[in-house]
Amino acid sequence: MSEVVLENVTKKFGKLTVLDGVNLKINAREFFVLLGPSGSGKTTLLRLIAGLEEITSGSIYIGGRKVNDLPPKERNIAMVFQNYALYPHMTVYDNIALPLKIKNYGEEKIKEKIKTIAETLHIEDILQKKPSQISGGQQQRVALARALVRDPAVFLLDEPLSNLDAKLRVEARAFLKSLQKEVGITTVFVTHDQSEAMALATTIAVLNKGVIKQVGDPYELYTKPMDIFTAGFIGSPAMNMIPGKLIKEGSSWKFLSDDFSLDLSGIKFDNETETILGIRPEHIVIANDQGLNAKIKNVEPMGAVTYLEIKVGNTELTAQYTGLVKLEAGMDVKIRFVEDKMLFYDKKTEKLINY
Amino acid sequence: MKIKLTTVVVLILLVLASLVYIFPIYWTLVTALKTSLEIFTYPPIFFPTKIDLGNFYQPGNVFGAVSQTAIGSVPWMINSTIVAIFATLISTFLIAAPASYALVRYIKSVWLARLILFMTMIPEAVFMVPFFLIVIKLNILNTWWALIITYISFTAPFATWLLMGFFNDIPKSVEEAAQIDGLSPYQIFYRISLPLIMPGVVAAIILNFISCWNELLYALILTYSPFPSGAQTVPVFLTSFIIVEKSFAWGGLAAAGVFTMLPTIILGIIAQKYLARGLTLGAVKG
Structure with a gap:
């Protein structure tokens, strides 16, 4: 279990500054939500932690280790994408097994690990199906399984609920929260939906235009928003x-x-x-x-x-x-x-x- | 049931258009099955009265001035098959697949991509002389390699251009997920991306196989004898029916033509299915 620390993180795409001097401390085992409207830089921030984008200046530490120059696979993180990004040509079983095969786990060990994770996520009966043969909700669980099966230090989620319909989203939200509590992995969750953030987070960071506006628990953000942006963004109907x-x-x-x-x-x-x-x-x-x-x-x-x-x-x-x-x-x-x-x-x- | 007038018109136009393509194939087939007498009858006979297989196989036959039937094409068929398979597989897997992936994911040069498209449009005849000289220098005249190397010059750019479109359609997040799962760039290519564009790869293989199979010009100048002594291919064999001692062996030509057409027709049907599947490749749920 690791904490994630961001020091003065800045990201520029050409002349465009997407993130400007972000400082954050994400505690171990925390359910941390990055909340902001589209274009606020929240997904970029997540991708920087994952190592999918290169940092322009500043430092990122995962579990006390500086990871600025490490490729994603050496950061011990797992990520769930908005569109799940399952491998369409592989069965659900092979999708989950791939990260383990790459790590040279034995056949028996892989089988055992998949069995455990499939039980946790209730996907035992779809292991032999292809991603196109299962529902959106199931695809999401498979993506979670693939991410969790490696026992990552940090779990990154990029709007994983936005492709589900309204009813399923509320279900998946509750499931995700209890799952995170159960496995106790440091989780960073990106969303633009303030009610999702309020429902899930132990801590929320509100981002706008590449700048952190406020960090706090849901109660604090709701009762004492420190600036007009946060005040208007949190709460529905709006303040x-x-x-x-x-x-x-x-x-x-x-x-x-x-x-x-x-x-x-x-x-x-x-x-x-x-x-x-x-x-x-x-x-x-x-x-x-x-x-x-x-x-x-x-x-x-x-x-x-x-x-x-x-x-x-x-x-x-x-x-x-x-x-x-x-x-x-x-x-x-x-x-x-x-x-x-x-x-x-x-x-x-x-x-x-x-x- | 009411049928719209426009539907009827469109249907008639489609039938007419398909007739343009289907009729030559039908005519070749009937000619191959006709006796020599019926071939030359005027007005022409569209439905032969009796089926004659003599053009396909006839021991000790004589037809016109050519003592050949379609069955005689086998040595040329062997050459065609080997050359087409090697040229196609080498250009698809060793050249086009890695090249198109690199162009899409790493190099991202529009000009290089256009240059490759341009390569597919250059007429074969342009390279006729240089290729002949190269083949002579390499001392591979009348061998499979002479044709394989020259065929790659048009199969590789075509396959590269085709596969670029398929690689472009793979969502970036799938490759990023693989990156996070610990796959190296090389592993991502052959375990994730290449299997994902298999419909495209199959389409490229089939279309290139057909163009190798039908290629005449290079085969005509770079080879001069059939298997086993040389590497002459089927299209060259077909030309032997056309003017031999001022005579046209229409029956034999048609029969051999039917033989040669079969693989391309079968592969064409398969290619169509794969092309359609390739276009609807559902990598992620939209």
Whole structure:
């Protein structure tokens, strides 16, 4: 079991900087998720760890060993690709056996290892089939088996769930999480799906445009996103962002937007600034008597929750209400923001300023 | 059931087009089965009244001025088979497969690729004299090697060009997976990539075999006697029916033609299947 350390890792393709001075420490046995939109450099980062791309500057350590100049096969890593990349001309058994054959394992040993891994992944009955004869979910398990059978130090996964349909994806997600716990291999998982990241990770690193925005556990990232990008990227539906100003009146502070103002009794700031107020949909409360005047534009009952599109003046907001609620489009309501859940970001630096 | 007019028109056009290709084959076959009398009848007979196998085999026969039947082509057939097999296998496995892989994965030169395509378009006659001189210098005139070497000059570029397309279609991730699984670049080539493009390899082999089998010009100038004394091939044998002492041995020519056509027709049918399969090669699930 190895930890992975990245020091000042930079990757350029020609003049294009894909990763810019990335520092990360991935602990042993951790389920580490690299999360970012497409083009953020997350897959490149994974390929650098795998050794499929050459690093432009910086260092990568796997289990304390500097691996910058080592080819993939000497890094003791395994990787599962988005399209699984099974060998189409070989049976499932031969697909899993190939990495062992290359390592000169004996026939008996290979048989034994495949038997164990096939049981773990529930693929015993498809070992003699070709990849084209099995389902997408099964192909994914075979790809996992091929990766795990070598007992790698680090397990790299590049969006392995994105080719599965929605129902299968949730199943595979749960399976993957329990599998990782069971085998206890340091895992780096790349995804653009924040809910997948939240569900799987022990630690998430949010990437945007080649830069690490924030590293933390899912709880931390959700409750205290340190900048506007992370705040907007994590959580579905997305956090409401309201531009405005922070103004001091006497000893207390006030948030002033184009459409409304809020008295902030419990929060203190250093100075008056242009700001963006972030508030998650579940922290907008429909109040009975006092609050901001709002109009309901649309109601989406999902069952367990109800999403409400509401308008305060010209500001459009999404609110989330637990359970079903008897509200209709066009109704006038009063709303209130939960004060200790409000996040204020500096408009220029886009960094969190309260907390 | 309603049939669309366009479908009918397209179908008629297709039938007409295929007739253009099928009729010569049919005509060769019937001519081979006709007696000499029916061959020369005017107006021509499209369906022979009686089948005569004399053009294929006749002990001590005499037909026109040529005392040959199709069965006499066997010594030439032996040469053709050996030359075609060696030229095809050497050019496919020793030259084209590694060359096309290197061009696709490592060299990535568009100009070199175009040059290879250009090579396949140069008419054979251009190299006739240089090849003759080379063969004389190497002292291999009238041997299998004279033909094998010269045939490789057109089979290798063609196979290289064909296989490049197939290698290009292999998803990079499959080779990267192999790289991570610990395979060396050489192992990736012969354990993963080459088996994956087998449909392409088979298609290249068959198409090249056919062009070697049909090759006449080089065989005509580089060989002068049949097996076992020389390396003359079947197309040269066929020419012996055409003008011999001012006479045309149509029956014998047609019969020998049917003989020579058989391997190419069979291989052509197989090649078609492999080409179609090659194009739908499903390496990864899309």
